[in-house]
Amino acid sequence: MTFRKYLVLAGVAVFATVGDSLLARGMKGLGNVNVSLHNLSGLLLAILNPWVAAGILLLLAFFSCYMAALSWADLTYVLPATSLGYVLVALVAHFGFHEVISWTRWLGIGLITAGVGFVAAGPSVTPIHHGEIADVPSRTVFPEAKS
Protein backbone atom coordinates (compact mmCIF):
# COMPACT_ATOMS: atom_id res chain seq x y z
CA MET A 1 0.00 0.00 0.00
CA THR A 2 1.46 3.32 -1.10
CA PHE A 3 0.49 6.83 -0.04
CA ARG A 4 -1.27 7.32 -3.38
CA LYS A 5 -3.43 4.24 -2.73
CA TYR A 6 -4.45 5.59 0.67
CA LEU A 7 -5.41 8.83 -1.10
CA VAL A 8 -7.67 6.87 -3.48
CA LEU A 9 -9.32 5.15 -0.49
CA ALA A 10 -9.84 8.55 1.15
CA GLY A 11 -11.40 9.76 -2.11
CA VAL A 12 -13.87 6.86 -2.01
CA ALA A 13 -14.91 7.77 1.54
CA VAL A 14 -15.17 11.54 1.05
CA PHE A 15 -16.85 11.60 -2.37
CA ALA A 16 -19.40 8.94 -1.39
CA THR A 17 -20.53 10.62 1.82
CA VAL A 18 -20.62 14.17 0.45
CA GLY A 19 -22.39 12.95 -2.72
CA ASP A 20 -24.98 11.03 -0.69
CA SER A 21 -25.63 14.03 1.55
CA LEU A 22 -26.20 16.29 -1.45
CA LEU A 23 -28.57 13.72 -3.01
CA ALA A 24 -30.54 13.35 0.21
CA ARG A 25 -30.78 17.15 0.50
CA GLY A 26 -32.09 17.38 -3.06
CA MET A 27 -34.59 14.54 -2.74
CA LYS A 28 -36.01 15.98 0.48
CA GLY A 29 -36.65 19.22 -1.38
CA LEU A 30 -38.61 17.36 -4.03
CA GLY A 31 -40.96 15.81 -1.49
CA ASN A 32 -42.47 12.40 -2.05
CA VAL A 33 -41.67 11.00 -5.45
CA ASN A 34 -44.91 9.47 -6.56
CA VAL A 35 -43.80 6.05 -7.69
CA SER A 36 -45.90 4.72 -10.49
CA LEU A 37 -45.16 3.92 -14.08
CA HIS A 38 -47.21 6.98 -15.03
CA ASN A 39 -44.90 9.26 -13.15
CA LEU A 40 -41.46 8.15 -14.34
CA SER A 41 -40.91 11.65 -15.71
CA GLY A 42 -41.05 12.98 -12.14
CA LEU A 43 -38.13 10.74 -11.27
CA LEU A 44 -36.15 11.72 -14.35
CA LEU A 45 -36.79 15.41 -13.61
CA ALA A 46 -35.13 14.91 -10.21
CA ILE A 47 -31.80 15.10 -12.07
CA LEU A 48 -32.52 18.76 -12.88
CA ASN A 49 -32.46 19.67 -9.21
CA PRO A 50 -29.03 21.31 -8.58
CA TRP A 51 -28.46 19.41 -5.32
CA VAL A 52 -29.23 16.11 -7.03
CA ALA A 53 -27.03 17.04 -10.02
CA ALA A 54 -24.09 17.96 -7.76
CA GLY A 55 -24.62 14.77 -5.79
CA ILE A 56 -24.53 12.66 -8.96
CA LEU A 57 -21.33 14.42 -10.09
CA LEU A 58 -19.61 13.61 -6.81
CA LEU A 59 -20.87 10.04 -6.93
CA LEU A 60 -19.20 9.70 -10.35
CA ALA A 61 -15.92 10.80 -8.75
CA PHE A 62 -16.57 8.28 -5.98
CA PHE A 63 -17.18 5.56 -8.57
CA SER A 64 -13.85 6.21 -10.34
CA CYS A 65 -11.93 6.02 -7.07
CA TYR A 66 -13.88 2.94 -6.02
CA MET A 67 -13.09 1.11 -9.29
CA ALA A 68 -9.41 2.05 -8.97
CA ALA A 69 -9.34 0.71 -5.40
CA LEU A 70 -11.06 -2.53 -6.39
CA SER A 71 -8.46 -3.08 -9.11
CA TRP A 72 -5.73 -3.56 -6.50
CA ALA A 73 -7.51 -4.44 -3.24
CA ASP A 74 -10.08 -6.95 -1.96
CA LEU A 75 -13.74 -5.99 -1.72
CA THR A 76 -13.76 -6.97 1.96
CA TYR A 77 -10.81 -4.59 2.47
CA VAL A 78 -12.09 -1.61 0.47
CA LEU A 79 -15.61 -1.53 1.94
CA PRO A 80 -14.74 -1.35 5.65
CA ALA A 81 -11.69 0.84 5.01
CA THR A 82 -13.77 3.47 3.24
CA SER A 83 -16.51 3.54 5.89
CA LEU A 84 -14.58 6.29 7.68
CA GLY A 85 -16.73 8.65 5.60
CA TYR A 86 -19.57 8.13 8.09
CA VAL A 87 -17.29 9.22 10.89
CA LEU A 88 -16.14 12.19 8.84
CA VAL A 89 -19.70 13.42 8.28
CA ALA A 90 -20.54 13.17 11.98
CA LEU A 91 -17.36 14.99 12.99
CA VAL A 92 -17.98 17.78 10.45
CA ALA A 93 -21.56 18.09 11.72
CA HIS A 94 -20.32 18.31 15.30
CA PHE A 95 -17.27 20.54 15.02
CA GLY A 96 -18.28 22.48 11.92
CA PHE A 97 -22.03 22.94 12.42
CA HIS A 98 -22.20 22.43 16.19
CA GLU A 99 -24.75 19.66 15.93
CA VAL A 100 -25.28 17.63 19.06
CA ILE A 101 -24.10 14.04 18.70
CA SER A 102 -25.93 11.51 20.86
CA TRP A 103 -23.99 8.93 22.84
CA THR A 104 -25.22 6.17 20.51
CA ARG A 105 -23.68 8.01 17.57
CA TRP A 106 -20.39 8.40 19.45
CA LEU A 107 -20.53 4.66 20.08
CA GLY A 108 -21.18 4.11 16.36
CA ILE A 109 -18.21 6.32 15.50
CA GLY A 110 -16.07 4.25 17.88
CA LEU A 111 -17.18 0.94 16.38
CA ILE A 112 -16.60 2.08 12.79
CA THR A 113 -13.17 3.44 13.65
CA ALA A 114 -12.28 0.17 15.39
CA GLY A 115 -13.50 -1.79 12.35
CA VAL A 116 -11.40 0.32 10.00
CA GLY A 117 -8.40 -0.20 12.27
CA PHE A 118 -8.95 -3.95 12.20
CA VAL A 119 -9.06 -4.24 8.42
CA ALA A 120 -6.39 -1.63 7.71
CA ALA A 121 -3.88 -3.44 9.92
CA GLY A 122 -4.26 -6.55 7.77
CA PRO A 123 -3.33 -7.22 4.14
CA SER A 124 -5.19 -5.32 1.41
CA VAL A 125 -5.19 -8.32 -0.92
CA THR A 126 -5.55 -11.94 0.14
CA PRO A 127 -3.39 -13.72 -2.43
CA ILE A 128 -5.28 -16.99 -2.35
CA HIS A 129 -4.38 -17.66 -5.98
CA HIS A 130 -0.69 -17.32 -5.25
CA GLY A 131 -0.83 -20.00 -2.60
CA GLU A 132 0.02 -17.73 0.32
CA ILE A 133 -1.92 -17.62 3.55
CA ALA A 134 -2.43 -13.96 4.34
CA ASP A 135 -5.17 -14.06 6.92
CA VAL A 136 -6.59 -16.27 9.64
CA PRO A 137 -8.99 -18.90 8.24
CA SER A 138 -12.55 -17.85 9.01
CA ARG A 139 -13.52 -21.23 10.47
CA THR A 140 -11.85 -20.16 13.70
CA VAL A 141 -14.71 -17.69 14.14
CA PHE A 142 -17.55 -19.18 12.18
CA PRO A 143 -17.38 -22.98 12.24
CA GLU A 144 -20.61 -23.24 10.24
CA ALA A 145 -19.09 -21.21 7.41
CA LYS A 146 -16.58 -23.94 6.61
CA SER A 147 -16.65 -24.62 2.91
Next chain:
Amino acid sequence: MSDLYAWAAIGLVSVASTTGDVLLSYSMKRVGDVGELWKSRGPLVVVGRVLTTPTFALGVLAMAVAFYSLLFGLSWGNLSLVAPASASLTFVFNAVAARIFLQERVGRRRWMAALLVAAGVALMAF
Protein backbone atom coordinates in the same frame (compact mmCIF):
# COMPACT_ATOMS: atom_id res chain seq x y z
CA MET B 1 -47.73 0.37 5.19
CA SER B 2 -44.89 2.76 4.56
CA ASP B 3 -42.79 0.67 6.95
CA LEU B 4 -43.30 -2.38 4.76
CA TYR B 5 -42.30 -0.38 1.69
CA ALA B 6 -39.27 0.97 3.51
CA TRP B 7 -38.07 -2.52 4.48
CA ALA B 8 -38.75 -3.84 0.99
CA ALA B 9 -36.57 -1.02 -0.33
CA ILE B 10 -33.89 -1.79 2.29
CA GLY B 11 -33.80 -5.46 1.23
CA LEU B 12 -33.67 -4.59 -2.45
CA VAL B 13 -30.93 -1.98 -1.97
CA SER B 14 -28.76 -4.36 0.07
CA VAL B 15 -29.08 -7.32 -2.31
CA ALA B 16 -28.65 -5.21 -5.46
CA SER B 17 -25.64 -3.31 -4.14
CA THR B 18 -23.96 -6.51 -2.93
CA THR B 19 -24.50 -8.05 -6.38
CA GLY B 20 -23.07 -4.91 -7.96
CA ASP B 21 -20.06 -4.80 -5.61
CA VAL B 22 -19.17 -8.42 -6.30
CA LEU B 23 -19.52 -8.05 -10.08
CA LEU B 24 -17.51 -4.81 -10.13
CA SER B 25 -14.79 -6.22 -7.90
CA TYR B 26 -14.56 -9.29 -10.14
CA SER B 27 -14.35 -7.06 -13.24
CA MET B 28 -11.65 -4.81 -11.83
CA LYS B 29 -9.53 -7.79 -10.72
CA ARG B 30 -9.67 -8.99 -14.33
CA VAL B 31 -8.67 -5.54 -15.61
CA GLY B 32 -5.76 -5.42 -13.17
CA ASP B 33 -4.12 -2.56 -11.28
CA VAL B 34 -5.40 0.54 -13.10
CA GLY B 35 -2.58 2.68 -11.65
CA GLU B 36 0.05 0.50 -13.33
CA LEU B 37 -2.01 0.21 -16.51
CA TRP B 38 -2.46 4.00 -16.66
CA LYS B 39 1.29 4.55 -16.33
CA SER B 40 2.30 1.97 -18.92
CA ARG B 41 -0.51 2.17 -21.49
CA GLY B 42 -2.34 5.46 -20.86
CA PRO B 43 -5.84 6.43 -19.72
CA LEU B 44 -7.62 5.37 -22.92
CA VAL B 45 -6.50 1.77 -22.53
CA VAL B 46 -7.70 1.81 -18.91
CA VAL B 47 -11.15 3.13 -19.83
CA GLY B 48 -11.38 0.84 -22.85
CA ARG B 49 -10.42 -2.25 -20.93
CA VAL B 50 -12.87 -1.49 -18.09
CA LEU B 51 -15.75 -0.80 -20.48
CA THR B 52 -15.15 -3.92 -22.55
CA THR B 53 -15.29 -6.19 -19.51
CA PRO B 54 -18.77 -7.77 -19.80
CA THR B 55 -19.34 -8.23 -16.06
CA PHE B 56 -18.64 -4.51 -15.55
CA ALA B 57 -21.88 -3.56 -17.37
CA LEU B 58 -23.81 -6.08 -15.26
CA GLY B 59 -22.28 -4.62 -12.11
CA VAL B 60 -23.23 -1.09 -13.12
CA LEU B 61 -26.77 -2.31 -13.87
CA ALA B 62 -27.05 -3.85 -10.39
CA MET B 63 -25.71 -0.62 -8.89
CA ALA B 64 -28.31 1.37 -10.83
CA VAL B 65 -31.04 -0.86 -9.41
CA ALA B 66 -29.64 -0.26 -5.92
CA PHE B 67 -29.37 3.48 -6.55
CA TYR B 68 -32.96 3.91 -7.72
CA SER B 69 -34.30 1.63 -4.97
CA LEU B 70 -32.52 3.88 -2.50
CA LEU B 71 -34.06 6.99 -4.10
CA PHE B 72 -37.53 5.43 -3.84
CA GLY B 73 -36.84 4.20 -0.33
CA LEU B 74 -35.67 7.64 0.78
CA SER B 75 -38.86 9.26 -0.44
CA TRP B 76 -41.06 6.61 1.17
CA GLY B 77 -39.37 5.95 4.44
CA ASN B 78 -37.40 7.85 6.96
CA LEU B 79 -33.88 8.78 5.84
CA SER B 80 -32.60 7.74 9.26
CA LEU B 81 -33.97 4.22 8.76
CA VAL B 82 -33.49 3.41 5.08
CA ALA B 83 -29.96 4.71 4.54
CA PRO B 84 -28.22 3.22 7.60
CA ALA B 85 -30.18 -0.06 7.55
CA SER B 86 -29.33 -0.80 3.92
CA ALA B 87 -25.72 0.36 4.32
CA SER B 88 -25.34 -1.79 7.42
CA LEU B 89 -26.81 -4.91 5.80
CA THR B 90 -24.65 -4.40 2.70
CA PHE B 91 -21.44 -4.75 4.77
CA VAL B 92 -22.58 -8.11 6.14
CA PHE B 93 -23.91 -9.42 2.80
CA ASN B 94 -20.69 -8.37 1.09
CA ALA B 95 -18.47 -10.24 3.52
CA VAL B 96 -20.44 -13.43 2.81
CA ALA B 97 -20.64 -12.87 -0.95
CA ALA B 98 -16.94 -11.95 -1.32
CA ARG B 99 -16.01 -15.19 0.38
CA ILE B 100 -18.31 -17.33 -1.76
CA PHE B 101 -18.04 -15.67 -5.17
CA LEU B 102 -14.67 -13.92 -5.11
CA GLN B 103 -12.83 -16.52 -3.00
CA GLU B 104 -11.50 -13.75 -0.79
CA ARG B 105 -10.05 -14.91 2.49
CA VAL B 106 -12.55 -13.43 4.89
CA GLY B 107 -10.74 -14.29 8.07
CA ARG B 108 -11.32 -13.25 11.65
CA ARG B 109 -9.87 -9.79 11.00
CA ARG B 110 -12.13 -9.11 8.01
CA TRP B 111 -15.22 -10.45 9.79
CA MET B 112 -14.56 -8.31 12.84
CA ALA B 113 -14.13 -5.28 10.61
CA ALA B 114 -17.35 -5.95 8.66
CA LEU B 115 -19.43 -6.59 11.80
CA LEU B 116 -18.00 -3.62 13.73
CA VAL B 117 -18.61 -1.28 10.79
CA ALA B 118 -22.12 -2.68 10.20
CA ALA B 119 -23.02 -2.21 13.87
CA GLY B 120 -21.43 1.24 13.92
CA VAL B 121 -23.29 2.37 10.81
CA ALA B 122 -26.59 1.14 12.30
CA LEU B 123 -25.87 3.03 15.56
CA MET B 124 -25.15 6.25 13.68
CA ALA B 125 -28.90 6.51 12.98
CA PHE B 126 -29.79 7.16 16.62
